[in-house]
Amino acid sequence: MAQNVSEFVWKRLSEWGLHRVFGYPGDGVGGLDEALEKARDYMHYVQVRHEEMAAFMASAHAKFTGEVGLCYATSGPGAIHLLTGLYDAKLDHVPVVAIVGQQARMSLGASYQQEVDLQNIFKDVAGEFVMTATLPGQVRHLIDRAVRIAQTMRAVTAVIIPNDLQGMAYEDPPMAHGATHTGVGYAGPAMRPNLDALHDAARVLNAGKKVGMLVGAGALGATDEVIAVAERLNAGIAKALLGKAAVPDDLPYVTGGLGLLGTKPSWDMLKGCDTFFVVGSCFPYSEFLPKPGHARGVQVDIDGRNLSLRYPMEVNIVGDAATTLRELLPLLEQNENTAWRTKIEGEVKDWWKTLEARAMQPADPLNPQRVFWELSPKLPENCILTADSGSVANWYGRDLKMRRGMKGSLSGGLASLGAGTPYAVAAKFAFPERTVIAFMGDGAMQMNGINVMITISKYWREWVNPHLIVLVLNNRDLNQVTWEERVQLGQGKTESTQSIPDMPYHKYAELLGLKGIFVNHPDRVAAAWDEALAADRPVILEAYTDANVPPLPPHITMQDARHFLSMMPSEPELASVLKGSARQMLARVLPGDKSDDRA
Numbered sequence: 001m002a003q004n005v006s007e008f009v010w011k012r013l014s015e016w017g018l019h020r021v022f023g024y025p026g027d028g029v030g031g032l033d034e035a036l037e038k039a040r041d042y043m044h045y046v047q048v049r050h051e052e053m054a055a056f057m058a059s060a061h062a063k064f065t066g067e068v069g070l071c072y073a074t075s076g077p078g079a080i081h082l083l084t085g086l087y088d089a090k091l092d093h094v095p096v097v098a099i100v101g102q103q104a105r106m107s108l109g110a111s112y113q114q115e116v117d118l119q120n121i122f123k124d125v126a127g128e129f130v131m132t133a134t135l136p137g138q139v140r141h142l143i144d145r146a147v148r149i150a151q152t153m154r155a156v157t158a159v160i161i162p163n164d165l166q167g168m169a170y171e172d173p174p175m176a177h178g179a180t181h182t183g184v185g186y187a188g189p190a191m192r193p194n195l196d197a198l199h200d201a202a203r204v205l206n207a208g209k210k211v212g213m214l215v216g217a218g219a220l221g222a223t224d225e226v227i228a229v230a231e232r233l234n235a236g237i238a239k240a241l242l243g244k245a246a247v248p249d250d251l252p253y254v255t256g257g258l259g260l261l262g263t264k265p266s267w268d269m270l271k272g273c274d275t276f277f278v279v280g281s282c283f284p285y286s287e288f289l290p291k292p293g294h295a296r297g298v299q300v301d302i303d304g305r306n307l308s309l310r311y312p313m314e315v316n317i318v319g320d321a322a323t324t325l326r327e328l329l330p331l332l333e334q335n336e337n338t339a340w341r342t343k344i345e346g347e348v349k350d351w352w353k354t355l356e357a358r359a360m361q362p363a364d365p366l367n368p369q370r371v372f373w374e375l376s377p378k379l380p381e382n383c384i385l386t387a388d389s390g391s392v393a394n395w396y397g398r399d400l401k402m403r404r405g406m407k408g409s410l411s412g413g414l415a416s417l418g419a420g421t422p423y424a425v426a427a428k429f430a431f432p433e434r435t436v437i438a439f440m441g442d443g444a445m446q447m448n449g450i451n452v453m454i455t456i457s458k459y460w461r462e463w464v465n466p467h468l469i470v471l472v473l474n475n476r477d478l479n480q481v482t483w484e485e486r487v488q489l490g491q492g493k494t495e496s497t498q499s500i501p502d503m504p505y506h507k508y509a510e511l512l513g514l515k516g517i518f519v520n521h522p523d524r525v526a527a528a529w530d531e532a533l534a535a536d537r538p539v540i541l542e543a544y545t546d547a548n549v550p551p552l553p554p555h556i557t558m559q560d561a562r563h564f565l566s567m568m569p570s571e572p573e574l575a576s577v578l579k580g581s582a583r584q585m586l587a588r589v590l591p592g593d594k595s596d597d598r599a
Contacts, residue, residue, distance in 0.1 A: 005136050005161070006035035008170040009099065009143060014042040015184045016147045018070045018097070020061065020429060022046045022054035026074020028101030028114060031166025046429060046459070049451045051078050053422040055085020055098070056411075060419075060426035062094035063409045064384065066221075068150050069426075072099040075163065076114030079121070084416055086125045086156050091413025092217070092242065093303065095150035097157050098126065104164035105134065118160050126158040133161045137173040144182035151186050154303070189302060193319030193327060201298045201315045202331035208275025208296065210340045211235035214258065214289075217242035217412070218280020218302060218321050223404065225325035226279060227251070233277070234335040236344035238266035240283040241397055242412040249401040252345040257397040259285050260553050264354075265347040267554040278313075280321045282306040284413075300324045355399055357587035363546035363580060365520045368392075368473050371543045372399035372439075374525045378533060380467075381405060383435040384427040388420030388444040391479040394551035396439050417444045421452035421470060425459075432463040435533070438470045443478045443500055445470075450508065453540070457512040460538050468538040472505045475547035483551060490563035492571030509540035520544035548573060548580040 003011070009032065013021075021043060025033045036045050048054045051073040058069030069089065073082050079100040089096040100122075102108070103115045122130045129149040133139050139161070146157040173179035205211065211233040217240070219226050226247055230237050237247055238258045247254055255265035267288065270276065276295040280302070283289075289311050290297075297313035299306075300321055307316040317324055359373035372395040379385075379400070385408035387396035393410060402408060407427070411419035424438035440449050449470065460466055473479075482498045485491045506516030515535045519528040519542070532539045553560070564581075571577055 003170050004031065004035070004166070005133075005139055005168050005170045006031040006166040007038060008139060009161070010035055010039040010043045012140065012143045012184075013070065013097075013147070014039070016068070016186075018068055018147065020044045020046065021070045021072055022048055022057040022061075022426070023072040024048055024051050024054060024074070024078060026078050026101065028075025028078065028103065028163050029072060029161075029166070030163055032072060032099065032101065032161070044429075046425070047455070048422075049454055050448065051081035052084050052418075053448065053452055053455070055082040055096070056088060056419050056422035057085075057426040058096045058098075059085055059089035059092070059094055060386070060409065060423035061430055062089065062096055063092070063217075064407055064427050065430050068147060069094065069096040070099070071096065073101070075101040075103055075118070076116050079118050080116065083121070083125060084414075085422070088411045088414045088416055088419060090125050090156045092411070093154045095154050095156075097146050097150050097159070098122070100158060100160050101166070102132065102160050102162040105162045106164070108162075122158045122160070126156045128153045128155040129157040131159060133159065133165055136165065136168050136170050137179065139170065140172065141180050141182040144184065148186060152189065189320070191302065191320030191323045193300070193317045193324045197315060197317045198324070198328050198331060201317060201328060204296050204298050204315055205233060205275060205277060206333045208233070208335070209337045210273045211275040211277060211335065212269045212273030212290075212295070213237045213277045213279065214240065214270070214281055214283060215243045215246045215279045216240035216281025216283060217246075219243055219246040220280075222279070222322035222325055223247055225322045225329070228329055229325050229332065232329060232332045232334055234337055234341040235277065236265070236269045236341070238262070238270060240281045241393070242409060243281060244397065245402050245406055245408045246280075248404045250403060252348055253341055255344065255348055256351070258283060259288050261394045261397040261551070262288065262554050263351055263398060264554045265344065265351050268347060269344055276311065278311070279325065282309050284310065286310050354587060358584050359399065361583040361587055362522070363549050364576065366522060366525070366543060366545045367549055368475070368543070368545040369395055369399055369549065370522050370525055371471065371473070371545065372396065375529050376401045378526075378529050379403065379406065380435040380533065383437060384408065384431060385437050385439070386410060386420050386423035386427060387439040388441055389415045389417045389480070390441040390443060391483065391551045392439050392441045392444075392473055418448040420444060421449040424468060424470065425452060425455060428463060428468050433465050435465065435467040436469070438468075440470060440472050441479060442472055442474045442476065442503070442505070445472045445505060446500060446503065453509065453512055453514070456538050457514060460514075466537050467533065467535070469532045469541055470539065471541045471543065473545045474502070474505060474542050475545045476500055476502050477547035479547050480551070482547065486567045486571065486577070487560050487563050490566035492567050492569070493573060495572055504542070505540050506542040509538075513537070515539045517541045518544070546576075546580060548576040550577075550581050550584055552584055
């Protein structure tokens, strides 16, 4: 049957197994818009309110499903709007294909309306493959290469299609010199590790007495293998934030997160280990890793470009995490140093008590940690959690105990504000039967979370399970940056840049036909979560929290302390900051106070 170029594009993408596209229409993709309506049987279109959200959703789809994410946008401003979400995918190494429009070929070079140099604009974010179509016979290999390269390289790729080309009759390339004939089909990466490298790794790991593991997003599909290796080596396991779901937090030797958002047990373990084993992570902050030369290193990553990137490793292995660990396990000897594991488990047990004590400290009016701590035991089986950037990521990373079967993610490498709600939407479309919970700060909610709630109100009745909860921590402050000013710059809060408007987010939910819940008292937090989890429609749960509860780092340096002291003369909320900081620092000494005392 005859088809035009646009119809071919959607059909070909579906043949690759891509069946959902996030996007927004425009005259630069008019032909693709029309063809998408005809492709409803095999291509599910999710209409967003802004193209940036489409790219974030495509990135999240790739993270949660392991498939290629797909987004599209019109020419000019629409294509430009995709960039932030596409950079999120690029920096977190997930495959996304972007289809974008362009002005008619005849007009290019004439300074035409909405004519921008998309080829060059996308050259960095889609550096593995970006190409502009010029003839119908070229489109087949452009789509095929875009998908195959995105899958193979775990990268962003882009195909630019001028709007006059979109409506032309599609034709396969001719059997002629210069033509190429591509096909559909992805073989998968070469995942088996080098045998000699495995033996070298085993020699290093077997010689270690105090082994510390760090796992990241590359280990999400290797839970059983990571646990088996850790048991054999009597190792503790720290997790990069994107690897939060790689191993469950109910294992006594899982030390939790690493970095400024991490835990003291993770800091202590990696500073005290004699052998450092990294699986599927390129965690960026070297200061939280062992000092070079203090520990022997082994690293496994599916992408050789990530090896020895943060720490000089003795053995580097290219391979899939699960496959590599399965083949490594028979070469490992049982580590008999139970004292190391016992020490780690004791520190982890104490740390959970510290977090509980911190969460139960009073605040004005509500401690944000309490909101997360009360939720943790109530998390439904197999739920999916998303978090935004900012101080909310601290509480997501530390206070929630991830159980086997759950998924969780956020904008990692880019750490972009505003990704939490589009991530949640993508998760809900991919797994409509699961409960999805997004954790948002009020800054991110005002930036584009409000926008995404309209998309949720448009589609939620399609989901077999309506449970999607958006938690908003309303503290009227761009809180993470405020604390960075205090601790890293030694300056008080700059109110002109950091204070943001108060808004009744729960009432906004009701305006959209969703459910709104408001909580500002610690004794009502648990009931608020129960109400949200039982709701018959998506929910905004607004928690009115104290901005001056500090997100304490796992290790406070002398420089941090000096900066904190030096900011005092310029801090407009000094009394509240000192009170909140003292309570958190002394949380294991002071008793938890569940009363209504605001003193």
